[in-house]
Amino acid sequence: MEKIKTALVGFGSVGEKTHAPLISVCEYLDLVAVVERTKEKSKEKYPEISIFRSLEELLEADVADLIVIVTPNHLHFEQAKSCLEKGKHVLVDKPVTLTSKEAEELKNLAESKGVLLSVFQNRRLDGDFKTVQQIIKEGVLGRLVHFESHFDRFRPNLTDNWREKDIPGNGITFDLGTHLIDQAYLLFGNPEWVYADIRSQRTDAISDDYFDITLGYDTIKVKLTATVLSNAPMPKFLLLGELGSYSKYGLDVQEKALKAGELPHGKDWGIEQEAAWGTVFLENTAYKYETHRGDYRLFYTNIAKAIAGTEEPDVKIDEAIAVLKIIEAAFQSNKNGKRIYL
Structure with a gap:
């Protein structure tokens, strides 16, 4: 090729x-x-x-x-x-x-x-998200009733980044919210309704730096949250089912490595250490559940093959449109203080 x-x-x-x-x-x-x-x-x-x-x-x-x-x-x-x-x-x-x-x-x-x-949408290739997909596919927790996804950071000081300025498309909802909503959409499809609380919590903040978005489905509650004022450990993922629960702390290792200037090379890229694996809690036992390898490299490989006509693009524009409609509903819900039905 x-x-x-x-x-x-x-x-x-x-x-x-x-x-x-x-x-x-x-x-x-x-x-x-x-x-x-x-x-x-x-x-x-x-x-x-x-x-x-x-x-x-x-x-x-x-x-x-x-x-x-x-x-x-x-x-x-x-x-x-x-x-x-x-x-x-x-x-x-x-x-x-x-x-x-x-x-x-x-x-x-x-x-x-x-x-x-x-x-x-590289976060589809996070190791923890791929692990969550596998847990749901295998039915480890039985019928799922609650899915919670956090993207919490501690960045109390305002910066000169464009995301914190008074321009369209700023804020954490268009940033981290897009990732979390895309993951939820991939797992569960389009929700029936959206309810959101979106805020600017830091002193003098112009853009939103906190959200709590609930997506309503028939049999499962999906809760998506992010903040820049969380300096305490919070689960990245929390899944509750009729047979047990799964919790996972910490972010995918790839972002930290890329920010440190590491090239995404080698057989160990995207592999998380065992100490950071999530835990499955069943009625009479609990055990570590191995985190899948995350690999953002696969995204661009798929893009190239989609252009060549040998694969379908993994991230389709229709999915991005669906995510935007959920974001639009979230902002409308925050403004009106009520559920927005899609």
Whole structure:
């Protein structure tokens, strides 16, 4: 398979620490260009690439077939639309756009051009989430009645990051909420209703930095929460069933490794130490349940093969649209103080 020429639009923390390394180690992709408005930081690690000062310059040069957009959320729609109109395959960092209507427009445009449009949902490849999928599939806990997913951090000080500024698409709900909702949607499908409490808890915070979102289904309650003011251990996942429970603490190991500058190489990538495994609690016993290997590398391999026509994309744009509709319902619920039925 000939390598697909790939360009990265945006070289902030996520572009530099996550996307660029994953693209660079993918045997089917060739990182040929990066859009950096003022700096040339990407040249330090990838000296062979070309740097462009704008998306327009990149598209005019026509040097890449796959465009990966890792810019602030409010720029995604117009940038993705420009790329699709040029007949480029497009991968957009989550949540793809700010509204489901915009995402639907991009979907129709991609279909009319016959190109790939997908969304970067790497958290589907977290080891703990893959483990949860297996536990549910195996019926370890019997009939599941409660599913709880946390994404808690301790970041009490405000930063200059665009996510904390007064711009559309800011805040923790569009960020971490997109991951948690996507995982829940993958496990349980579309909920009947959404109820949400979304807040700005830190002093002088402009954007939302806390959410508690409940997704209503017939037989199971799904509770999704995130905060930046949790400095005490909280379970990442908590599952309750008729036969027992499962709890898991700690985040997937890959993000920490990428932020530390580690290249995603080798047979030990994404493997969690036994001490961090979650625990299954049954009526008369409890035992550690091995955490599956997490592997974000598989995401870009799938994107390349989807472009080549040998696989379906794992993350489909219809799924991203469904997640956006749940996010829209969450904000509406928070505003109105009641359940929003989908």
